[in-house]
Amino acid sequence: MFLAADRPTTDLPADLPAAIAALKQELNAVILAHYYQEAAIQDVADYIGDSLGLSRQAAATDADVIVFAGVHFMAETAKILNPNRQVLLPDLAAGCSLADSCPPEAFAAFKAAHPGHIVISYINCTAEIKALSDIICTSSNAVKIVQQIPADQPIIFAPDRNLGRYVMQETGRDLVLWDGSCIVHETFSEQRLLELQARHPEAEIIAHPECETPVLDHARFIGSTTALLNYSLNSPSREFIVVTEPGIIHQMQKAAPDKTFIPAPPQDNTCACNECPFMRLNTLEKLYLCMRDRQPEIQIPEEIRLAALRPIERMLAMSA
Ligand code: 13P
Ligand code: SF4
Numbered sequence: 001m002f003l004a005a006d007r008p009t010t011d012l013p014a015d016l017p018a019a020i021a022a023l024k025q026e027l028n029a030v031i032l033a034h035y036y037q038e039a040a041i042q043d044v045a046d047y048i049g050d051s052l053g054l055s056r057q058a059a060a061t062d063a064d065v066i067v068f069a070g071v072h073f074m075a076e077t078a079k080i081l082n083p084n085r086q087v088l089l090p091d092l093a094a095g096c097s098l099a100d101s102c103p104p105e106a107f108a109a110f111k112a113a114h115p116g117h118i119v120i121s122y123i124n125c126t127a128e129i130k131a132l133s134d135i136i137c138t139s140s141n142a143v144k145i146v147q148q149i150p151a152d153q154p155i156i157f158a159p160d161r162n163l164g165r166y167v168m169q170e171t172g173r174d175l176v177l178w179d180g181s182c183i184v185h186e187t188f189s190e191q192r193l194l195e196l197q198a199r200h201p202e203a204e205i206i207a208h209p210e211c212e213t214p215v216l217d218h219a220r221f222i223g224s225t226t227a228l229l230n231y232s233l234n235s236p237s238r239e240f241i242v243v244t245e246p247g248i249i250h251q252m253q254k255a256a257p258d259k260t261f262i263p264a265p266p267q268d269n270t271c272a273c274n275e276c277p278f279m280r281l282n283t284l285e286k287l288y289l290c291m292r293d294r295q296p297e298i299q300i301p302e303e304i305r306l307a308a309l310r311p312i313e314r315m316l317a318m319s320a
Contacts, residue, residue, distance in 0.1 A: 016284050017044050023291040029088075030063035031287075032078070034070035035225040036247035036279040041069045041287055048251060050226040051077075051123045051138040052319065058082060059316060067291055068298075071096045071278050076127050079298040080308050087298040090286035094278045096124055098210070101180030102159035104128035110156070114176055117154040120145060121311070124182070125159050127300050131307035134314070139163060139209050140224035141319035143170045148318055162186075166209040166216060185210035187266040187273040188243050193218060196241055200262060206231055207243035207264075215243060232256065245276050 013019040021044070024031065032054050033045035042048050047057045051074065058066060058078035065086045068075035073096055075089040102125055111119060111132060121133035122142065130136055137145045146167050149155060155173065157164040159180030168175050188211055197205060197218070206228050207219035216222055221231045225248050232240050232252050239260045242249055246263035253261055266273035290296060300308075 012285055012288065016040075016288050020044050020284075020288050020291060023288070024067075027065045027291060027294075028063055029065035029067050029291065030057075030061050031067045031069060032057055034074060034247075034279065035229070035251060036245040036276050037069045037282060038247065038280065038284070039250040040284045041282060042247075042250055044284070044287070045069060050140055050224040052140045052224065053226055054078075055081070055123070055138070055312065055316065061085075065291075065294070067287065069282055069287060070094070071099075071276075072298075073099045073124055073126060075298045076300060077123060077130075077312060079300055080127060080130070080305050080312060083302070083305060086294065088290045088294065089296055089298055090282040090290045092296040094281045096278055097183040098122070098124040098160055098180055099126050099129075102126070102129050102178055104132065107158065107178065108132060110158075110178060114154070114156055117156045117176060118149065119156045119158065120149075120175075121158045122160045122163055123312075123315075127304050127308045129158065130311055131304050133158075133311045135318065136311045136315040137319075138224060138315075140227055141315065142167050142209075145315065145318050146171045146173055146175070149173075160210055162212055162216075163209045165213055166222065182210045184245055184274060184276045186212060187268075188212075188215050188264050189267040190214040190218065192265050192267060192269075193241070193243065196262065196265065200239055200241065202237070203239035203241045203260075203262060204232075204235060204237045205241045205243060205264075208245075211243055219243065229255070232259065232261065245279065246274055247276075247279065 031045045033048045059081045066078050067088045071094045079087040118134040120135045123138045157175040158178035161177045164177040204220045206221045241262045243264040249261045
């Protein structure tokens with residue numbers, strides 16, 4: 001496997017944002033970035049969003065090249081929607097612990113053990129898992145999608161057990177959960193959150209639904225990255241404890257410089273474990289190099305792409 005990280009980086013231009021802007025013109029490219037990307041990447045992106053927003057942008061683009069500053073499953077989703085466009089990812093090793101927690105063979109057996117269930121999969125999964133699913137969802141539409149399924153229809157929800165539990169709580173539905181999780185969102189501890197809240201009693205706790213239930217129980221607001229951003233901008237509160245990957249704080253601070261955003265600490269204060277190690281593999285240098293060299297590129301076997309496209313299209317139609 002060729003990784004962007006393997007390339008020599010000695011011949012980098014001094015002004016990377018300018019060089020990236022020039023390549024964007026030359027390639028007729030669009031740069032889509034997730035909020036968990038480092039600030040320098042967010043600052044050169046054409047669009048920054050949550051998984052649903054990024055999928056919608058990928059479905060609507062007329063660019064020839066999609067440069068995806070995010071993780072592999074996101075770039076894969078863009079490719080599933082755009083088989084005839086080139087989709088570049090700055091570092092092919094930018095994976096996802098949640099996607100990795102659901103291997104296709106084991107999931108196919110799990111599905112076979114639950115006949116009559118429909119499969120709703122969180123977008124944080126591989127193309128192979130999408131191909132085994134009936135409907136895809138994201139953190140911003142999971143509740144809405146489950147609510148549209150007839151009450152007597154049994155549902156498997158994969159791969160995130162924490163989002164699944166949250167959806168069960170919100171909808172009152174009983175879901176069969178795949179036992180997967182995100183290493184970043186599981187790093188937040190209830191105890192450390194409460195200690196932080198005691199030091200900032202005025203701060204509102206806002207959290208991503210990939211967090212565990214004891215943490216979510218303390219949140220005033222729970223939502224996708226875009227929902228967290230919008231909530232923090234619209235709330236009259238001046239201070240927020242943000243319980244998700246701290247990359248999102250860049251946009252919060254830009255849009256509301258007079259408010260204070262405090263990243264929730266990881267359980268172990270000696271690490272930066274609240275930063276997604278996969279998202280952070282992408283750098284501005286690798287973004288430039290992938291555009292200059294037009295690789296690494298996302299490729300998906302056509303049979304899997306077609307099977308994975310169906311549940312993504314269903315999601316887009318159900319969350320229009
Ligand atoms: P959203 O941006 O859709 O909320 O997803 C968060 C996430 O974990 C992406 O991997
Ligand atoms: Fe995956 Fe978690 Fe990183 Fe999101 S934050 S990409 S779910 S490992």
